[in-house]
Amino acid sequence: MEQTMQFGVFTVGDLTPHPTTGQTVTEAERIQIMVTVALKAEEIGLDVFAAGEHHNPPFVPSSPTTMLGYIAAKTDRIMLSTATTLITTNDPVKIAEDYAMLQHLADGRVDLMMGRGNTGPVYPWFGKDIRNGIALAYENYALLHRLWREDVVDWDGQFRTPLTGFTAVPRPLDGVPPFVWHGSIRSPEIAEQAAYYGDGFFHNNIFWPKDHVQRMVKLYRERWEHYGHGPADRAIVGLGGHVFMRPNSQDAIREFRPFFDHAPVYGGGMSLEDYMDQTPMTIGSPQEVIDRTMGFREFVGDYQRQLFIADHAGLPLKVVLEQMDILGEQVIPVLRKEFAALRPAEVSDGPPLHPRVLAAQAARGGPLTSAAPEDSVTSTETAVPA
Amino acid sequence: MTAGASRSLVVVSAGLSQPSSTRLLADRLAAATERHLEDAGIAPKLRVVELRDHARDLTNHLLTGFPTPALQEAIDAVVSADGLIVVSPIFSASFSGLFKMFFDVIERDGFAGKPVLIAATGGTARHSLAIDHALRPLFAYLNAAVVPTGVFAATEDWGHGAVAADGTLVERIDRAARELATAMVGRAPTAMRDPFTDPIPFEDLLRSNQG
Numbered sequence: 001m002e003q004t005m006q007f008g009v010f011t012v013g014d015l016t017p018h019p020t021t022g023q024t025v026t027e028a029e030r031i032q033i034m035v036t037v038a039l040k041a042e043e044i045g046l047d048v049f050a051a052g053e054h055h056n057p058p059f060v061p062s063s064p065t066t067m068l069g070y071i072a073a074k075t076d077r078i079m080l081s082t083a084t085t086l087i088t089t090n091d092p093v094k095i096a097e098d099y100a101m102l103q104h105l106a107d108g109r110v111d112l113m114m115g116r117g118n119t120g121p122v123y124p125w126f127g128k129d130i131r132n133g134i135a136l137a138y139e140n141y142a143l144l145h146r147l148w149r150e151d152v153v154d155w156d157g158q159f160r161t162p163l164t165g166f167t168a169v170p171r172p173l174d175g176v177p178p179f180v181w182h183g184s185i186r187s188p189e190i191a192e193q194a195a196y197y198g199d200g201f202f203h204n205n206i207f208w209p210k211d212h213v214q215r216m217v218k219l220y221r222e223r224w225e226h227y228g229h230g231p232a233d234r235a236i237v238g239l240g241g242h243v244f245m246r247p248n249s250q251d252a253i254r255e256f257r258p259f260f261d262h263a264p265v266y267g268g269g270m271s272l273e274d275y276m277d278q279t280p281m282t283i284g285s286p287q288e289v290i291d292r293t294m295g296f297r298e299f300v301g302d303y304q305r306q307l308f309i310a311d312h313a314g315l316p317l318k319v320v321l322e323q324m325d326i327l328g329e330q331v332i333p334v335l336r337k338e339f340a341a342l343r344p345a346e347v348s349d350g351p352p353l354h355p356r357v358l359a360a361q362a363a364r365g366g367p368l369t370s371a372a373p374e375d376s377v378t379s380t381e382t383a384v385p386a
Numbered sequence: 387m388t389a390g391a392s393r394s395l396v397v398v399s400a401g402l403s404q405p406s407s408t409r410l411l412a413d414r415l416a417a418a419t420e421r422h423l424e425d426a427g428i429a430p431k432l433r434v435v436e437l438r439d440h441a442r443d444l445t446n447h448l449l450t451g452f453p454t455p456a457l458q459e460a461i462d463a464v465v466s467a468d469g470l471i472v473v474s475p476i477f478s479a480s481f482s483g484l485f486k487m488f489f490d491v492i493e494r495d496g497f498a499g500k501p502v503l504i505a506a507t508g509g510t511a512r513h514s515l516a517i518d519h520a521l522r523p524l525f526a527y528l529n530a531a532v533v534p535t536g537v538f539a540a541t542e543d544w545g546h547g548a549v550a551a552d553g554t555l556v557e558r559i560d561r562a563a564r565e566l567a568t569a570m571v572g573r574a575p576t577a578m579r580d581p582f583t584d585p586i587p588f589e590d591l592l593r594s595n596q597g
Binding site: 134138142188189192193195196207208209211212215216218219223227266268269270274275278279 | 446450455581585586587591
């Protein structure tokens, strides 16, 4: 069964007012929007849905495995992931248990991405010191890595109660731990960590110029090879991306500008045009998005996972679903073909998958086979009013 | 002194008008420092950063979290400098906001032990203590090696002639420049480590993060 490069969407779960009406959806509506996006992702043949984890307003999703477990029950095929799981402030024992449980419920369709978070006070709120951010990411992940691989763990560290004779349950499904990505925008120490373990490295590729993304990925690839996991071009790389499309690029820019200008994450300083010039953000026609995304492989090499940010910045659900339709119909099929044509045979198309996921794909005859029609969600039968 | 030895001298000027008296003071300090370095057998490599040219990029950096290529280049020049001359106009009893914004976006460890000459301009000599209550603490926080003489130039100082009499602007410039040059000569050139081309091995990172 041949693997393919993975395309998907990720959500941060922000409650941002609509820039012109000033209306903000409720938390209940926002959670349903995220679920709707996940189901839509499966319907249109995407490979991955990833959810963020936050512990402060204006964000909603604090409890990713609860949400992903619900989505797992409603889907058959799509991989469920995180963007990101806070390895700094969560107890690694609880991460080991929660995601192993999710892995069983989702029949192996689970991987996750470690991150340090972007909100300082989350550290003290969870009893940690932000000055130990990197040290927490290292120690907690070292423990998590062992808990998924050793049945009985004795452990001592600086940041958590010691363990003697501890077994994290459930054990990973069929003894295969979930695949792990490490995400970092700017810390070479995290690229080094991903390389050391032979795990995946993900760059969100949204907020920083491409030169920086390129340096981070290059470092990860070189160090992956250094640690003996194989040639640098075989390392497992994922990228984020931010796009907004209309058939005519001027229409896309006109429609998206108020969302950009008012979205807290984009600052409110730089113009949309300058931002597009200096970062990989693409607001334009589907063809422009295809061209720009194909350009990513020129600065990071052939990579395995491309996630686009879907619902955010106060975009109405109707628009989000329209954007996903454009992605699913006009953009991703072309990207799949073009990336596959350029990829050398020895470079893995996608990240490692659980054997059960591979077997299920083989039984279906391919990773892209759509879900049964009665499971489908369309833009006209959404759970929340747009 | 070793033949062919050189040191990079970077001037940061936060003057707003063109021409500005802040830049005028910065240029006099740079020329005097170059002269003292040459007297010590060191070839100075001068670079001037006009913060006015980066004003919009600085605001954007604070809001978006990343610098434009031009601003990054200026930051790199400052961090890799062997000596710095920093000059700000005094506004509302302190350095200007533009001056502070620039130093706010640079990592603190880029200044450790770096020789720095602090200087400022203002309308009258009544603002001169801002050198010691605003600029000096900022660079103390950054762990820079600030030279003892700070130079404040009030408008009237520009009319005191060319002779370096005791306490005139010309004399203060020369004294501060000599102190800066001496500090630069006495210190090995700044060595830059690029974490992307020269990474610290994971085992070392693990060890350094323990305790």
